[in-house]
Amino acid sequence: MHILVTGGAGYIGSHTCKMLHQKGFVPITYDNLSTGHKYLVQWGPLVEGDLRDQAKLSKTFAAYPIKAVIHFAAKALVGESMKNPLDYYSNNVLGTISLLEAMKRHEVPYIIFSSSCATYGHPMEVPITEDHPQKPISPYGMSKWMIEKVLLDMALKQQIYPGILRYFNAAGADSDLMTGEDHTPESHLIPNILLSILHKRPFYLFGRDFSTKDGTAVRDYIHVTDLAAAHILALQWILEKHTPLCVNLGTGEGFSVQQMIDLCRKITHKELEIIDSPRREGDPAILVASNQKALDCLKWTPQYSQLDNIVTSAWEWHKKKP
Ligand SMILES: NC(=O)c1ccc[n+]([C@@H]2O[C@H](COP(=O)([O-])OP(=O)(O)OC[C@H]3O[C@@H](n4cnc5c(N)ncnc54)[C@H](O)[C@@H]3O)[C@@H](O)[C@H]2O)c1
Known part of the structure; x- marks a missing residue:
């Protein structure tokens, strides 16, 4: 089964292409x-x-018997947005x-869409469930929210079967x-800590005055391989059930920036110079998912998301990355 993977040359897209290939799909x-890289496209054509580019999209849908789309392609930097x-x-x-x-023209109604916890804005309660109000506070989050609405409106008319993740x-x-992860500039916490350690440069910590236990922001880290697995399960769901799906993907556990720094120091056995800086605009104090719906509906079980495993695999990748 051929699956069109937009953004397959990126971080999460390339991991999902690997898993699609392992499961017998053609990505x-x-x-x-x-922001993606040719060298990350290894499990199917690019x-x-x-x-x-409508003409290019049409040509692509005509060239391959595409059954469904997994749509990662996006600009994804809150600050830049x-x-x-x-x-x-x-x-x-x-x-x-x-x-x-293009999907409508070529009669491909199945789409898995990369949405984000950024659609929730500043949460009113945590863990955040899927029915928590969505009030994005950045154009990035707003762009994801707008696409969710388009997909759900089309789903009402059975013009599309979306899996919103x-x-x-x-x-x-x-x-x-x-x-692995290869972003320039890198805005994510774990690679930024590890790259600072690797290249012996200071790490800028944005905000020690959040209302959290140690004052630094708390986030829910999910291993990219567990995310890839959820995409395959969500794809199977929409192909079989023809029912829209909307789920959070996280572990349900939050860790602070300070805890991540301590863990990275422990795993790499290296020191890190910290420079305390003001909070960034639009950074909520705590973002932690309720993942119950994904566990129940998709029978998804995160297997790689123990924090040690996340940091160790990222560290190994950054040491070897081209
Ligand atoms: N990384 C995260 O923690 C995270 C969290 C929530 C949501 N997301 C979403 O997941 C998706 C993938 O994120 P990622 O971290 O792998 O990002 P990434 O930047 O590594 O991958 C995005 C890919 O999309 C491509 N792309 C962007 N705009 C395009 C366009 N107009 N046409 C064709 N290709 C285009 C890029 O070249 C890149 O390969 C994004 O939609 C992002 O918003 C990511």
Whole structure:
């Protein structure tokens, strides 16, 4: 079964392509390589193209017998979205509408969509369940929320069968080290700590005045291989049930920035210079998922998301990364 994977040259997309291939699917990566890399596309063909290029999309749907789409492609930096909101609405919202038009034309109604905990904004309670109000506080989060609404409206008319997956913090790397996180600039916590250690440069800690136990922000880290597995289960769900799905993907446990720094020091046996800096605009104090719905509906069990495993796999990857 051929699956179009937009953003398959990126971090989560490449791990999912590996797993799709292992399970007997053929992943066709569609990616403009704006933040992704050719070297991460190893488990199926790469079509270099932008989501907003209708002609390229049509050609791709005509060239392969595509059954479903897993849609990762997006700009995904909260801070950048605050500075350049139009880029985010153009790339993420217009890009997805262009993809949906191509899917409609080629009669492909199944889509798994990478949404985000950023759609919840500042949570009113944690753990966050799927029915928590969605009040995004950045253009990035808003772009994801808008796409969710488009998908759900189309689903009402049975024009599309969406699986909406709201990830919390993706982290870690493939256990064979064939793929991993390679972002420039890197905005995620664990790679930033590890890269600071590796390159002996200071680490900037944004905010010690949050209302958390140690004053640093708390997040829910989910191993990227567990995320990949959830995509396959969600794909099976929409193919079989023809019912829209919307689930959080996290572990249900929160860890503070300070705890992550301590763990990275312990695992790497190295020191790290910390520079305390003010909070970043739009950073909530705590984001922790309730993952009960994903556990119940998808029978998904995170297997790789123990914190030690996340940090160790990421450390091994960053030491070896090209
Ligand atoms: N990494 C996380 O912790 C996290 C958390 C929540 C949601 N997400 C979402 O998951 C998805 C994947 O995230 P990631 O960390 O792997 O990001 P990534 O930047 O590594 O991957 C995104 C890929 O999409 C491609 N792309 C972007 N815009 C495109 C366009 N217009 N046309 C074609 N290709 C395009 C990029 O080149 C890149 O390969 C994104 O949609 C992101 O918003 C990620």
